[in-house]
Amino acid sequence: MLKKDEMPSIPTLEDVARASGVSTATVSRCLNAPDRVSEKTRKRVMKAVQDLGYAPNFGAQALAAKRTNTFGAVIPTIENAIFARGLQAFGEELHRAGVTLLVASSSYDPAREEEQIRALVARGADGLLLIGHDRHERCYDFLERRQIPHIAAWVYDSGCDRLAIGFDNREAMTALASEVIGLGHRRLGYITAEIVGNDRARARLEGVKAAMAEHGLDPDTLIVRGTEYSFQEGADAFAEIMAQPNPPTAVLCGNDVLAVGAVKQALNLGLRVPQDVSITGFDDISVADIVTPGLTTVHVPHWEMGARAAQMLLQLRNGEDRPDSVRLDTYIARRGSLGPPS
Amino acid sequence: MLKKDEMPSIPTLEDVARASGVSTATVSRCLNAPDRVSEKTRKRVMKAVQDLGYAPNFGAQALAAKRTNTFGAVIPTIENAIFARGLQAFGEELHRAGVTLLVASSSYDPAREEEQIRALVARGADGLLLIGHDRHERCYDFLERRQIPHIAAWVYDSGCDRLAIGFDNREAMTALASEVIGLGHRRLGYITAEIVGNDRARARLEGVKAAMAEHGLDPDTLIVRGTEYSFQEGADAFAEIMAQPNPPTAVLCGNDVLAVGAVKQALNLGLRVPQDVSITGFDDISVADIVTPGLTTVHVPHWEMGARAAQMLLQLRNGEDRPDSVRLDTYIARRGSLGPPS
Incomplete structure (x- = not known):
């Protein structure tokens, strides 16, 4: 870093205008409304901007142009x-x-x-x-x-x-949970992130319960664990759920990160996925396809x-x-x- | 969004000062040097800032305080x-x-x-x-x-x-490559990101070559594929390397994302890892432990x-x-x- 007394002066809009041979108004237009300047002028001005190391004074520029890009x-x-x-x-x-x-x-x-x-x-x-x-x-x-x-x-x-x-987070999760229940699962677990302040997490949990009610299962039997979003937290929550006296045959997860953690934990616990327990995610991010077996999940575009x-x-x-x-x-x-x- | 004529006026520093019963200088201090204001005053002022929806004028504030936090x-x-x-x-x-x-x-x-x-x-x-x-x-x-x-x-x-x-990216990769070679591998492959403009990627590639030279292997025999950083690109590059007439017995990767893609591809190709081919990464990000088998990799803090x-x-x-x-x-x-x- 240069000491204060060695510091070269900061280039101004006027310096750029002088170096590129145009008016300060044109320089300003190049910076704030480049589509209103010819390609040739814009290139020349931008070269001067770069050569001089000019950065617009953000206060003045914003006030003048009301557009910062x-x-x-x-x-x-x-x-x-x-x-x-x-x-x-x-x-x-x-x-x-x-x-x-x-x-x-x-x-x-x-x-x-x-x-x-x-x-x-x-x-x-x-x-x-x-x-x-x-x-x-x-x-x-x-x-x-x-x-x-x-x-x-x-x-x-x-x-x-x-x-x-x-x-529609709720509807998407209802569709997945309906598929799980349709395969014959009756005891379900669910791993979710904190639902306070997170409308997506809340809607997904509601979606699972809606599917249960639709298929004649009591939503209150859903074993829910709330946790933070990480592989490790998903793994821990899964272990807790499976330690229940009558563990679920399928554990749905509020997102793929939790689900990937759950799949890894299942392997650690000696459980085969999906023969001993099914696990699903939500998001279809790239790790969904990295874990073995791959995650069945909701694909989000x-x-x-x-x-x-x-x-x-x-x-x-x-x-x-x-x-x-x-x-x-x-x-x-x-x-x-x-x-x-x- | 409100239309222009419905827009309430934007609150000023003066409004905040009036609402909190302090001077504008004190409001300014609360925003720019909160440690120089008593906790009690700061709280009162910040409440007024919130209630009024005041946002400092960034131009004026930056110029005055030269600190934006x-x-x-x-x-x-x-x-x-x-x-x-x-x-x-x-x-x-x-x-x-x-x-x-x-x-x-x-x-x-x-x-x-x-x-x-x-x-x-x-x-x-x-x-x-x-x-x-x-x-x-x-x-x-x-x-x-x-x-x-x-x-x-x-x-x-x-x-x-x-x-x-x-x-030291070079040294860290040299240590890993030395371990690979020490296990008896003689034909090595390497998957790297673009090395132009990326000093980390360049140093890691140099690190592999340095280890080869140290252990009496010809660095020119290293089969290198350059690609972008994604699971899929790592998988594709790995398939190309393994399609060589005399494929390597170990493929080192410039990072974990590439290596995870390579491990998945090995399974697709029916190759056992590490019996048929060893694969290593760099970074030790959380996916390194998600893929099966887990990645041997350089742990970065x-x-x-x-x-x-x-x-x-x-x-x-x-x-x-x-x-x-x-x-x-x-x-x-x-x-x-x-x-x-x-």
Whole structure:
């Protein structure tokens, strides 16, 4: 790092204008509305920007242009792969539109999510991707007051007016649980993440219970263990469930990370999957196919969801008509971890 | 979203001061130097900030305080788990210090990384985490001119003066390759990511060749396949290597994602691991223990690396003495995927 007295002066907008032989207004247009400048001029100006190491004064620029070409996303976790693919798709689509994506991870903590939403807006985010609808009304007030376009992904709830792209978590899990019950399973276990503040987790649990009720099973007999999302936590919860006096013949899991942990634990316990116990996941992330046997799980169209969320948010940011919320389809990806009870 | 004419007015610093009964200078201190305000005052002011939905004007605030309590990280990929754990640790440690982390993913594209570094600085990042040392000198000029503290992680190179925390990628891979060769393997394969612009990948490949030379094997006999980091790409590269007329008895991989793909492919091809072919990884991320057999791999202390990177960067940001670069130790995590050739 240079000491203060060795520090070269910070280049200004005027320096860039001088170096590229255009007006400061043109430089500003190149930075804020590049589609309104000829390709040739833009290239020359951007070369000067790079050569001089110019960075726009974010305060002045944001105030002048009201557009930073930066979007934010606040996701619950970066450590496991649940959101990774959808987020990558979201970022790629934004990149194509010249928008930089900045991501914050809230560790499933609502207070931290709120801080991060504020930080991203304070740092000039033009648009925000959020996961699910569960958050304090204050967060929405905050965003609406500032007219920051935002969209919820990983969720579709026809009863909610907020803009969203996702799938019906409840219905998707009901479909999978119905398939499990249809194979003859009567005693079921379920491993879930914390359902407070997580509408997706809550809807999936409800989905299992709905399927049980539909098929004449008592939803109160479902053996439920709540835990955090990691392979190890899934493994531990599975061991607890199987230590019951009359253990279930099928254990459904709220996501693939938990389910993969459960499959590994089954092998450790000397249980064959699916002959001794069936295990299912939710998400169809890449590890679902890595574990042996592969997971039967709900396939979520992560890439499509992320890419379309970006398109919808760009539409809003560009002042076009507000798009409708989008409901995506899921399907059951059938692999070896689910079979009839023996 | 509210229409313009329904939009409530945006609350100002003055509104917060009025609501909490303190001066605007005190509100400003609460936001920018909370440790200089009494807990009681801070709580009252922060409640008013929340109730009113106040967000500091980032331009004015940054100019006044020169501290945004936001750090950035630019990582090559968010889609696979290589950087996830270290990044989570980095974020947790920053969170404890009241700093919000914003993450950008460059998709291993140097031009995009440069854009993201600029965007993070333009958005007011007080400090930056970068992965490895490989980037255009221009990026460093840019950061130094603005005195933005930065640190490289996932790399330790005693020949480089830049601040870093990491491990010796070359030496760690040499140790693993020596163990492979020590078991009697003579024909080796290697699957690597693109080595241009990736000093870690380059050093690991060099490490394998160094071990071969040390043990009297000709490094030119190493069968190398370059690919992208994904399970599928690792699987495809492994199939290509094993389709050689005289296939290797051990295939080392530049990271665990590639190695897990290779193990799955071996099973598809009807090859037993390690009896027919040994496979090793690098990183010891959680999937290393999910695949069957488990991966023998280089264990990297991801959590420690991320947490200490945060501490070092905070030290710099706080104007304390520049810390020394840190070299972390790695070790070989031995699981079932490596055995003697049969």
